[in-house]
Amino acid sequence: MVSLKKPNLSVNIGSLNLKNPVMVASGTFGYGSEFKDLVDLKKLGAMVTKTITLKPRQGNLPPRTCETPCGMLNSIGLENPGIDKFINEKLPFLQKLGIPLIVSIAAEETPEEFDILINKLEGCPTVAAIELNISCPNVQKDKLIAQDPQGTFALVSAARKLTRKCLITKLSPNVTSIGEIALAAQNAGSDAVALINTLGGMCIDVHKRTPKLGAWVGGLSGPAIRPVAVKMVWEAHNKIKIPIIGMGGIMDAESALEFLIAGATAVSVGTANFINPRASLEIICGLEKYMADNRIQNLNSIIGKLDICKD
Numbered sequence: 641m642v643s644l645k646k647p648n649l650s651v652n653i654g655s656l657n658l659k660n661p662v663m664v665a666s667g668t669f670g671y672g673s674e675f676k677d678l679v680d681l682k683k684l685g686a687m688v689t690k691t692i693t694l695k696p697r698q699g700n701l702p703p704r705t706c707e708t709p710c711g712m713l714n715s716i717g718l719e720n721p722g723i724d725k726f727i728n729e730k731l732p733f734l735q736k737l738g739i740p741l742i743v744s745i746a747a748e749e750t751p752e753e754f755d756i757l758i759n760k761l762e763g764c765p766t767v768a769a770i771e772l773n774i775s776c777p778n779v780q781k782d783k784l785i786a787q788d789p790q791g792t793f794a795l796v797s798a799a800r801k802l803t804r805k806c807l808i809t810k811l812s813p814n815v816t817s818i819g820e821i822a823l824a825a826q827n828a829g830s831d832a833v834a835l836i837n838t839l840g841g842m843c844i845d846v847h848k849r850t851p852k853l854g855a856w857v858g859g860l861s862g863p864a865i866r867p868v869a870v871k872m873v874w875e876a877h878n879k880i881k882i883p884i885i886g887m888g889g890i891m892d893a894e895s896a897l898e899f900l901i902a903g904a905t906a907v908s909v910g911t912a913n914f915i916n917p918r919a920s921l922e923i924i925c926g927l928e929k930y931m932a933d934n935r936i937q938n939l940n941s942i943i944g945k946l947d948i949c950k951d
């Protein structure tokens with residue numbers, strides 16, 4: 641019997657070449673070092689940092705998380721040490737990992753903060769990509785940039801002029817048409833889009849008649865949001881040509897495959913890290929097994945290959 645070659649799991653996201661499509665989602669894996677004794681970080685396709693802002697942020701009032709049916713609600717509020725401390729104290733560990741490093745950034749007050757953040761990251765050659773978080777539901781704003789196609793286009797265009805690094809735009813599910821926003825990001829020069837961020841949600845303690853979160857409302861994540869996320873990846877895939885990094889409730893290889901078949905080139909594992917820190921590595925093994933079982937040599941051959949003619 642002819643034995644198949646080892647399956648090829650490598651994918652490209654703009655200028656990034658990932659040895660496998662599995663990364664960890666922003667905000668659910670700290671700055672990597674927190675997981676170093678539990679996970680062989682070098683095996684990941686890429687690492688995405690917690691979102692960094694210009695100044696340090698203390699985040700929202702506790703409680704910041706609560707469990708929900710098949711998921712969780714969080715209102716961390718972008719707690720982070722600020723860009724300078726990140727570069728001085730967190731980056732040295734991350735740059736030794738030898739995997740593509742994606743730094744997530746956000747503005748607190750004005751879009752111009754993105755310019756300063758990008759200029760600072762331009763001085764860090766080991767940062768392979770910048771993820772523009774324009775979709776965080778946990779900061780006090782009437783409207784997210786990711787809820788407005790013109791705003792998305794303007795912000796990504798300005799960022800594109802400042803860097804030749806791979807530029808990823810993180811999108812919100814709290815929109816009417818994800819395809820429209822994804823197209824705006826593509827037309828503005830984004831190399832890829834990442835979706836979805838958390839869905840706005842609220843939990844109430846009926847005995848106290850108070851919100852369960854200190855910030856009252858938060859973002860829903862985990863398996864509860866997976867069907868929403870898969871549909872949004874599929875819709876975006878039908879609208880844009882740039883790669884999609886899919887996420888939302890990925891727990892195992894089968895759920896990762898749903899995203900790949902719907903059109904995601906890579907996937908991010910978020911809430912699953914809190915239940916099983918090794919989930920992402922197990923997903924990589926599960927993808928290899930699926931490929932071997934189905935005699936798939938190259939993972940790219942199933943990306944976006946949803947067969948909608950079958951029942």
Ligand SMILES: Cc1cc2nc3c(=O)[nH]c(=O)nc-3n(C[C@H](O)[C@H](O)[C@H](O)COP(=O)(O)O)c2cc1C
Pocket residue numbers: 665666667668690691714716718744773776810836837838860861862863865887888889890908909910911912
């Ligand atoms: C506790 C927590 C913190 C998060 N922090 C961030 C963040 O800082 N930046 C960001 O872009 N997304 C953040 N997210 C959203 C995740 O990156 C991801 O988009 C979302 O949770 C959906 O994936 P999941 O269902 O696998 O968790 C956070 C999610 C959780 C649960």
